[in-house]
Amino acid sequence: MEKTKVLFYDIKDYDKEFFKRYGKDYNIEMKFLREKLTEETVDLTKGFDVVCAFTNDDINKNVIDGMAENGIKLLAMRCAGFNNVDLKAIKNRFKVVRVPAYSPYAIAEYTIGMILSLNRKIHKAYVRTREGNFSINGLMGFDLYGKTVGIIGAGKIAQILIKILKGFGTKVIAYDPYPNEKVAKELGFEFVDLDTLYANSDIISLNCPLTKDTKYIINRNSMNKMKDGVMIVNTGRGMLIDTVDLIEALKDKKIGAAALDVYEEEEDYFFEDMSNKVIEDDILGRLLSFHNVLVTSHQAYFTEEAVEAITNVTLNNIKDFIEGKELVNEVPQN
Structure with a gap:
């Protein structure tokens, strides 16, 4: 049987290491490119059956038209999000699948790591001591015990995060458009409306998907409703926060600290080594200049378990398509 060609x-x-390791038993021929999928690189899809793309690929209408013209039958996203795919432009010319979940533990644990690092200035202390500076001036944090943490989006990741937070002795409140009161009772937290969450939280963690309703859910108006000095943590999607508004609130000291693993214009920088280049994004550069902002490069998901899960689910999505089986992880195009 002829092998299916996957780009x-x-x-x-x-x-590459994980796909080569786990893809040996699949009837596919794999070619790996470092380049992102864009209008400039879509021509490379000619001669392939399946395209496998990632969160920062620019899969707009022109890219989709090019893929369709080149005979692509399946777009396999090796990530949960697909907001970078213009689904309406596909018009059912090929199927789209994704990896809906990999390791919620990875993201929940990383969120806690960001909170602790930012609060106790662990990242700053590490740099200081390596330079021989053992002063603790400016490194004071606060006890998590007794603080109120507000969670926006109470899905699987958030539920694991809540379990960990309860171990610190925090009070947890949450907002979700579809509140599961049974889970709230089991885990010992309370569902509240957004305004109540904003007004009472010492720390706010964003764990919701990016939708038309959640885009820029954190903006100047919502930040004005928050406690002075609140910490905001975002391990969800960059466009949950209006970054310009966040910068103004940081300057005004309305926001006390921000931990960001995602950024709304991250595709040109995150996952890449830019250490020998000038950061031309003035907003990102401004964020990096704040002493009370911790930015990491979309790595919350990045554990061996998560990458293994992403690899295997992606390969099985492709296998099911080849064999004509039901695509359990298909992304609807309507």
């Missing part, structure tokens, strides 16, 4: 875009060394 992988935006591949890093660790991606």
